[in-house]
Amino acid sequence: MTTANDPIKSIQSRIDELEQTISDRGEQIKARTRQLKEDLQEELSPVEMLRRHPLEATGVSFVTGIVAGRVIRSLFSPKRQPAAVETTQARPQTFQANQPSPIAVAAGAIGAELLHTAKDLAITWLKSQVESKKRKG
Template sequence: MTKANDPLKSIQSRIDELEQTISERGEQIKSRTHQLKKDLQDELSPVELVKRHPVESAGISFVTGILAGRAVRGLISPRKPKAAKKKVTTGEPATKKATIPPELSPLKVALGSIGIELLNTGKDLAITWVKSRVESKTRKPA
């Protein structure tokens, strides 16, 4: 009867070994995940980015200052009214008035300009970051 139980014992021992291996691998994955998270936080922290790219950081600060100044100046200074032009087409009688689009408020204009500049700055930052990542990846194997 011991021979009949031997295959069952070997199967049970194999299952125990596999469970142990699975738990070890799970712990390894958890530790690697925590290490990767820590490395990413260190690499992408604002302080590290400024240390690695001081010129770009200064440029971003400069552009942000200019944009903020323009926005504040646009909100504070009085806006000069523009002369409304009447648009007359050749096929219509001169008595019809053309529709003139309403003027945008200075706040909307300033916010629109800031939004466009922020998008351009973000694009430039993303391109710079991708370039640095590609360069760092190509330097390591060499």
């Protein structure tokens, strides 16, 4: 009777080995997937992108600020009407200061802030370049 059970035991032991192998491989795949996810998140993080491409990031933010300022200014600036020529009656000259609209003031403040940010990014990048050259030399 022991000879009849031997093939069944060997098959069962082989099944157990295969289940263990599958389980181990599954854990390896999960670990690799987690590592790949972490590597991708680190590689594509905004901080890492700024660190690797500081000049490009500064240029993009500068151009974006200029374009955004012009778009905002064109959307919210008062429309200018052509001056009508009055020949019958002359109006007295009065000086009225053109008061900028609150939106124009805000757009100017945003533009100034973007320029300050670009300047700060450039200075930070220069400092890091100088420090890295000091460490190498």
